[in-house]
Amino acid sequence: MEKWKGKIAVVTGASAGIGISIVKSLVSYGVHVIGLARRVEKVEELVNELQNADGKVYAYKCDVADQQSVAAAFQWMEEKFGGVDILINNAGVYKFMKILDDGETVNDDLKQTVDVNLMGVVYCTRAAFATMKNREFSHIIHMNSIGGHFVPFPSDSSPFYNIYCASKYGITATNEVLRQELALSEYSKKIRVTSISPGEVKTEMVAAAGGDAEKYYETIPFLLPEDVAESVIYVLSTPARVNVTEVIIRPTGERI
Ligand SMILES: NC(=O)c1ccc[n+]([C@@H]2O[C@H](COP(=O)([O-])OP(=O)(O)OC[C@H]3O[C@@H](n4cnc5c(N)ncnc54)[C@H](OP(=O)(O)O)[C@@H]3O)[C@@H](O)[C@H]2O)c1
Numbered sequence: 001m002e003k004w005k006g007k008i009a010v011v012t013g014a015s016a017g018i019g020i021s022i023v024k025s026l027v028s029y030g031v032h033v034i035g036l037a038r039r040v041e042k043v044e045e046l047v048n049e050l051q052n053a054d055g056k057v058y059a060y061k062c063d064v065a066d067q068q069s070v071a072a073a074f075q076w077m078e079e080k081f082g083g084v085d086i087l088i089n090n091a092g093v094y095k096f097m098k099i100l101d102d103g104e105t106v107n108d109d110l111k112q113t114v115d116v117n118l119m120g121v122v123y124c125t126r127a128a129f130a131t132m133k134n135r136e137f138s139h140i141i142h143m144n145s146i147g148g149h150f151v152p153f154p155s156d157s158s159p160f161y162n163i164y165c166a167s168k169y170g171i172t173a174t175n176e177v178l179r180q181e182l183a184l185s186e187y188s189k190k191i192r193v194t195s196i197s198p199g200e201v202k203t204e205m206v207a208a209a210g211g212d213a214e215k216y217y218e219t220i221p222f223l224l225p226e227d228v229a230e231s232v233i234y235v236l237s238t239p240a241r242v243n244v245t246e247v248i249i250r251p252t253g254e255r256i
Pocket of ligand 1: 016
């Protein structure tokens with residue numbers, strides 16, 4: 001990780017779960033991190049908690065589903081830091097519902113899932129890429145899911161995935177498209193892309209979706225957010241000639 005010391009990373013969804021663990025890991029290696037989230041006050045708590053770490057944390061309010069909000073955040077980073085070296089597209093939402101459910105909010109919830117999980121990744125990647133062009137070496141990492149590679153059949157331990165899996169399949173394809181676009185560009189040796197796909201991770205996601213988190217995690221094996229953060233450090237730490245493009249990380253014994 002020595003090559004990243006003093007460099008600038010952006011972590012979306014830095015107010016909870018996996019995002020918090022990634023921020024903590026990166027600053028422990030001397031990387032300076034801008035944490036983006038709508039609940040910016042939660043990221044500000046991290047700024048205080050990590051003020052003695054090797055890297056510095058900055059908090060910036062951003063809704064990744066809103067192009068203008070993303071543009072404002074990256075413009076601020078360009079002005080303050082001259083660009084970014086690492087982008088971790090981590091922000092994501094999951095809703096407990098079915099595509100065919102009745103209800104007035106269903107269409108909005110489906111749209112929000114795609115807007116955050118897929119379009120948010122595209123907006124942030126485009127904005128970060130514009131600032132990475134003049135950097136020495138950069139890396140874009142997407143927090144995908146095993147649900148981006150197959151659709152688990154619903155059961156007690158695997159709820160309905162509505163449009164969540166489609167949004168994550170979209171990341172699998174987008175990651176490969178970005179790899180190809182970069183390989184054909186003048187940045188082919190300068191910018192790497194990686195998709196990391198965890199199985200179940202114990203975070204705020206189930207509670208945020210309105211589920212009974214305590215009961216849910218009693219019945220299934222799960223990873224901890226720091227396990228996923230370690231996979232981020234692994235892909236970043238490989239030599240520049242190595243591009244780990246796909247990582248799948250499951251809790252031992254996961255059945256889906
Ligand atoms: N937990 C799992 O089992 C699991 C498994 C595989 C993949 N993943 C993926 O891992 C990533 C992190 O999930 P998590 O489990 O850590 O979930 P979490 O604890 O619910 O955290 C989600 C994060 O995403 C942010 N976010 C949501 N909507 C946003 C928006 N519109 N703009 C900016 N930030 C937004 C939230 O911040 P604010 O609400 O403050 O904006 C929060 O920081 C997601 O992409 C998820 O799909 C999770």
